[in-house]
Amino acid sequence: MLTSHTPNSAHIAIVGAGLSGSLAAVVLARAGYRVTLIDKNAVCPKQFRVEKIAGSQVDLMRKLGVFGPVADEATLFRDIINVRAGRIVDRTQNPHFGILYDDIVRIVRAQLPASVDFLVDDVRDIQTGSQTQCLSLANNGPIMPDLIILATGMVDSLRHKVGIGRRMVAEKQSISFGFTLAPENERAPAFQAITYYGAGHSNRIDYLNIFPIAGHLRANLFTFLDQEDPWIREFRQNPIAELCNALPGLAGFVGEMKPVDRVQSWVMNLSVAENVDQDGIVLIGDAFQTSCPAAGTGVTRLLTDIDRLCNVLIPRWVETPGMGKDKIKEFYSDPVKQATDREALHMAGYRRSFTVDRSLRWQFHRRQHFVRRRIAGYFNQTTARQLAASNHAEAS
Ligand SMILES: Cc1cc2nc3c(=O)[nH]c(=O)nc-3n(C[C@H](O)[C@H](O)[C@H](O)COP(=O)(O)OP(=O)(O)OC[C@H]3O[C@@H](n4cnc5c(N)ncnc54)[C@H](O)[C@@H]3O)c2cc1C
Numbered sequence: 001m002l003t004s005h006t007p008n009s010a011h012i013a014i015v016g017a018g019l020s021g022s023l024a025a026v027v028l029a030r031a032g033y034r035v036t037l038i039d040k041n042a043v044c045p046k047q048f049r050v051e052k053i054a055g056s057q058v059d060l061m062r063k064l065g066v067f068g069p070v071a072d073e074a075t076l077f078r079d080i081i082n083v084r085a086g087r088i089v090d091r092t093q094n095p096h097f098g099i100l101y102d103d104i105v106r107i108v109r110a111q112l113p114a115s116v117d118f119l120v121d122d123v124r125d126i127q128t129g130s131q132t133q134c135l136s137l138a139n140n141g142p143i144m145p146d147l148i149i150l151a152t153g154m155v156d157s158l159r160h161k162v163g164i165g166r167r168m169v170a171e172k173q174s175i176s177f178g179f180t181l182a183p184e185n186e187r188a189p190a191f192q193a194i195t196y197y198g199a200g201h202s203n204r205i206d207y208l209n210i211f212p213i214a215g216h217l218r219a220n221l222f223t224f225l226d227q228e229d230p231w232i233r234e235f236r237q238n239p240i241a242e243l244c245n246a247l248p249g250l251a252g253f254v255g256e257m258k259p260v261d262r263v264q265s266w267v268m269n270l271s272v273a274e275n276v277d278q279d280g281i282v283l284i285g286d287a288f289q290t291s292c293p294a295a296g297t298g299v300t301r302l303l304t305d306i307d308r309l310c311n312v313l314i315p316r317w318v319e320t321p322g323m324g325k326d327k328i329k330e331f332y333s334d335p336v337k338q339a340t341d342r343e344a345l346h347m348a349g350y351r352r353s354f355t356v357d358r359s360l361r362w363q364f365h366r367r368q369h370f371v372r373r374r375i376a377g378y379f380n381q382t383t384a385r386q387l388a389a390s391n392h393a394e395a396s
Helices: 019-030 056-063 067-073 101-109 157-161 230-237 239-246 250-254 298-317 325-332 335-356 360-395
Strands: 011-015 034-039 052-054 075-084 087-098 117-120 123-127 134-137 147-150 165-183 193-200 205-213 216-223 257-259 264-274 281-283
Touching: 011 019, 019 034, 019 101, 019 298, 052 056, 056 067, 056 298, 067 101, 075 205, 075 250, 075 360, 087 205, 087 360, 123 157, 147 298, 157 165, 165 205, 165 239, 165 335, 193 250, 193 335, 193 360, 205 335, 216 239, 230 239, 239 250, 239 257, 264 335, 281 325, 298 325, 298 335, 325 335, 335 360
Parallel strands: 011 034, 011 147, 034 117, 075 193, 147 281
Antiparallel strands: 052 087, 075 087, 123 134, 165 216, 165 257, 165 264, 193 205, 205 216
16 A cells, blocks of 8 residues: 555556556656566567657657667668659658667567566456555466556457446548568668658558668558558559559659568557546556557657656655545646647548548648648758858868
């Protein structure tokens, strides 16, 4: 039981050691809490999830103290050519870190302090209360923590045990594909990374990213296709040829490429957990809300969840006994968390409308968007060239 005198003696059990659960365990154990982390898998299986970290995700990972080892193993790339219909829209120069999901999870788990009790087990049942909780495991004895953090991703079974459901925001909202490719000949492509935008509602492709990971090129294709669309079958059989047909001009940029593994895919249901204000249990990451892969917001959401929960709220909660729902509610009504979750849902809707909405308003917006970027890109490049020329003149 929690006491106000020894707050760090609180026992926190985290179910699920994907990115959310593993990171939460690192942060809480480093702060001195007693942490039990449980996952079905000793090693995170290879699966298609986030494959690059960038922007505010880097800042948040740094803040949580886990970014260094991830950066050490990731492939850094900055120069991204953004192309549509065979013409360069602009070039962007922001640091991105290419790394497969199972590697990120492995690296984060490797940072778990020795004090963390990591159990490889299947959590079968949950009972919650305002003072203590109980987790029943398939192979180990029961665990009675003060607080349960549920980080079980999109798996529903455990949430249902405590009456937490999901509100479907958009069923089959998007379908994304990932595969690895290599140049046909040994010549490296003429780009570090490329974003190739689709044709809008006519092919329902939002964009294709090709970027480096560990000596290979990884392709992520984000679409709003119908799951039954016959093109998907053809694409799986012959991904490069089908992409070159669907994205005219692509071949001129990427040269001759061949796939070196099978195409993985993921159909995303966008949903938010319901009836979450419960004693003793708190949901983070995909367990609380899923994200559209095209919007690239899933990791920002889960990092924000961990920062707010582990750095701000839990330290406050453990100052007084119990983990009643009044405390738990504070997490879901945290303004920073709410803003991040809202933005993720907004971006999911935006990317879909941007790609498939046939209304005049969206068609106009889409055209304007690329024209504006082209103009800004032209001026940025001209300014960069002028700066380089004046630096060169000063130096000589
Ligand atoms: C195709 C795709 C592409 C994406 N691309 C991006 C992107 O570009 N940018 C971005 O920011 N986000 C992206 N995302 C989102 C991001 O990958 C997810 O938000 C993130 O992986 C969620 O991590 P998590 O830890 O919450 O869930 P998970 O990684 O699913 O972890 C859940 C864990 O719980 C364990 N578990 C479940 N039930 C039990 C049980 N009963 N007992 C024990 N263990 C259990 C599982 O074994 C698993 O390890 C993408 C997602 C997908 C699907």
